[in-house]
Amino acid sequence: MKVVDFVGRPLATLLFARMRQDELSIAQLASRLGVGRSYLSQLLRGVKSMAALDEQILRACAGYLNVPLVLVYVLAGRLRFDDFLEKAVDAEAQLTKALVQIGESPVAASTGVAVPMLCELPVQVQRLLVVLYERAEHVSLIPRVSLSQVYVLSRPDSSFELRLNRTS
Structure with missing residues (x-):
């Protein structure tokens, strides 16, 4: 029995729901995301980890879902709450x-x-x-990264991998 990876389940769930809404097959969605059908199936079932996806595939997911790249990183489990602390x-x-x-x-x-x-x-x-x-x-109890900084991190021309381990 294969172990299900729960990290990244929110992204898998959202992709699956959108795929159903758009009435796409796994093969059609896999083609849109630039991955193989079997690989996408394993991702959606949790057999493969969403957190291990490379930036190109995460960008394709963001494009398909029409959401900012930073949100896809959060949904995939690549970013956590404390990554947004200042x-x-x-x-x-x-x-x-x-x-x-x-x-x-x-x-x-x-x-x-x-x-x-x-x-x-x-x-x-x-x-x-x-x-x-x-x-x-109207107070700030926990310092966070500003929205403008998050926007810069989510721009298509900025390498997200380099900014994940940034220091303030």
Whole structure:
């Protein structure tokens, strides 16, 4: 029995859904992406890793899905949340610090929310909570790469591989 690779599943799921929506066969989609039918089938089933795709195929996926290249890198598992932090920091420590700030805020006190409650939430919910709090309170708890920097990274003429390991 083959092990299914869950890294990159969001990209596989989106490609599969779009393929069905466009009423394409795997062979037709494979042709559009510039890969073999068998290889694409293995990617969609999770037998092969989406994270191992080269930049040319990821660009083809972005073109087919009509989304920015940076989003395809995220969906494929090539970029993570902490890749968007401004400095090379411990993402977990940044998130915990932000949760403490939220938990000690007047908003949390007025609703009966405590820091331990926030720290027990799943990481994705914690991140969402931080983003929502930042927007509602007009503050920045976790420094991030600016949208203009993300745009530069997603331009077709910029090599994404070189910028993945950039230092601030």
